[in-house]
Amino acid sequence: MKKFWIGIITAVIIIVLMVFSLSESMQNSLMILCTLGVFVLLFLSYFYFEKSKLGTKEIAIIATLSAFTAMSRIVFAPIPNVKPVTFLVALSGFVFGPYEGFLIGSTSAFLSNIFFGQGPWTPWQMFSWGIIGAISGLWGKKKEKVSVFKFSIACFAFGFMFDWIMNIWNIIGFVKPITVESVMLTYLASLTFDIMHGAASFVFSMIFYESFLQVLKRFKLRLEVTYK
Amino acid sequence: MKRKLMIIIVMLLVCTGMFMLAQKAQKSYQDKNSKVTASKDNSADTKKAEDNIKKTETNSTAEPSKVEDKNQQTSAVNTTQNKPANTAASTSNNGNSSSSPQQPTTPQAVVTPTPAPKAMPVPKADSNFVIIDEVNKSIILEGKFDFDKVTIDFITCKLLKEKNIAYGNDDEGTSMSYFYSINGLTEKKAGALSGWCFYVNGQRPGIGAGSYIYHKGDVLIWRYKENALKN
Numbered sequence: 001m002k003k004f005w006i007g008i009i010t011a012v013i014i015i016v017l018m019v020f021s022l023s024e025s026m027q028n029s030l031m032i033l034c035t036l037g038v039f040v041l042l043f044l045s046y047f048y049f050e051k052s053k054l055g056t057k058e059i060a061i062i063a064t065l066s067a068f069t070a071m072s073r074i075v076f077a078p079i080p081n082v083k084p085v086t087f088l089v090a091l092s093g094f095v096f097g098p099y100e101g102f103l104i105g106s107t108s109a110f111l112s113n114i115f116f117g118q119g120p121w122t123p124w125q126m127f128s129w130g131i132i133g134a135i136s137g138l139w140g141k142k143k144e145k146v147s148v149f150k151f152s153i154a155c156f157a158f159g160f161m162f163d164w165i166m167n168i169w170n171i172i173g174f175v176k177p178i179t180v181e182s183v184m185l186t187y188l189a190s191l192t193f194d195i196m197h198g199a200a201s202f203v204f205s206m207i208f209y210e211s212f213l214q215v216l217k218r219f220k221l222r223l224e225v226t227y228k
Numbered sequence: 229m230k231r232k233l234m235i236i237i238v239m240l241l242v243c244t245g246m247f248m249l250a251q252k253a254q255k256s257y258q259d260k261n262s263k264v265t266a267s268k269d270n271s272a273d274t275k276k277a278e279d280n281i282k283k284t285e286t287n288s289t290a291e292p293s294k295v296e297d298k299n300q301q302t303s304a305v306n307t308t309q310n311k312p313a314n315t316a317a318s319t320s321n322n323g324n325s326s327s328s329p330q331q332p333t334t335p336q337a338v339v340t341p342t343p344a345p346k347a348m349p350v351p352k353a354d355s356n357f358v359i360i361d362e363v364n365k366s367i368i369l370e371g372k373f374d375f376d377k378v379t380i381d382f383i384t385c386k387l388l389k390e391k392n393i394a395y396g397n398d399d400e401g402t403s404m405s406y407f408y409s410i411n412g413l414t415e416k417k418a419g420a421l422s423g424w425c426f427y428v429n430g431q432r433p434g435i436g437a438g439s440y441i442y443h444k445g446d447v448l449i450w451r452y453k454e455n456a457l458k459n
Binding site for chain 2: 024027028148149152156174185188189191192195196198199202203206207
């Protein structure tokens with residue numbers, strides 16, 4: 001029950017930040033609020049892991065994986081919208097669970113934006129990648145292992161999902177007036193980039209899924225070993 | 229392993245196909261749209277020309293536009309209606325009244341040399357390149373120039389160099405061009421959200437100065453705004 005409430009609070013923090021990013025008067029203080037929000041998020045996760053059997057070890061994994069994911073985004077920065085972040089977040093969510101997936105997604109968005117530049121898009125990217133991690137975490141709870149092809153198709157869809165959530169921010173923030181036509185045109189304009197993102201995630205997942213899954217699974221197993 | 233490679237290649241092919249299709253759709257829409265705007269521009273041009281003729285007929289002596297005149301008249305009427313109490317308020321609201329010729333020269337009007345908010349300067353009707361400082365309410369540069377099918381960035385840099393006005397732009401000549409300072413007015417100087425924006429025909433295009441192509445007949449206005457997020 002406690003875990004459920006922590007999940008709800010996490011979602012509320014991100015959504016409040018998203019709303020703030022849209023209001024004009026908040027633009028000056030948005031960055032400090034974002035940073036504060038992330039700190040609160042991570043602080044909440046300590047309460048969450050207090051009850052779980054992994055405890056601090058899991059926090060260490062989340063920190064490592066988010067740093068790795070953020071770095072992987074920076075490496076592929078020269079190619080527009082080609083980033084393995086979507087695949088890595090989905091995979092780590094798949095192995096470790098929905099809440100962990102959400103944390104890895106949102107913190108890696110925040111971390112990589114330290115390099116790319118923080119802005120009103122930060123909370124939205126945190127939300128989008130967090131949701132990807134959470135969804136694949138729920139999927140991973142039901143199934144222990146899926147085939148490469150299935151997971152790659154899912155990553156392709158996740159790439160589109162991320163871009164389409166970000167399009168909503170673009171429409172609310174910049175498109176005036178908001179009509180059916182202008183919304184359709186925004187989605188049309190983003191389509192080439194969506195395809196780049198989806199295809200890149202697909203290829204990354206195709207190449208790395210099996211080896212990465214083994215590594216992460218083994219890590220999780222080793223963490224759970226206890227001596228009596 | 230072979231199967232994987234096959235799937236990757238097939239997927240990449242499918243994606244390139246989708247990419248091409250998406251680009252085609254975008255281009256076809258752009259072509260359609262540019263035709264529409266071109267026809268709109270033509271009609272706007274003829275309208276503007278007519279307006280200009282009218283203005284040269286009527287506004288040979290007084291320069292400010294008609295709308296401004298009307299505003300001044302209404303403010304004058306207001307001040308005459310409720311004389312003593314509201315004059316100060318109306319002058320501060322509508323700074324025009326101190327300079328308006330229609331207003332009866334009441335003593336109150338004379339006793340306002342206090343730095344009352346200046347009126348927003350109105351550029352000449354026939355100038356197609358204007359730089360306005362909205363914070364200090366002054367016009368830095370205005371005039372009529374002939375350009376066609378060049379970027380806003382090119383025009384602005386050329387004119388500012390010609391007039392010896394200092395400016396700051398680190399990506400001049402590229403599509404990333406951004407003017408952070410003109411005539412010593414730097415961004416974020418008059419508040420965290422202040423900066424330079426450009427308007428073409430009264431509207432703010434959603435793209436940068438290095439990408440927007442200027443066409444003949446467009447009116448280009450640069451404004452230094454206290455809150456550049458507001459239109």
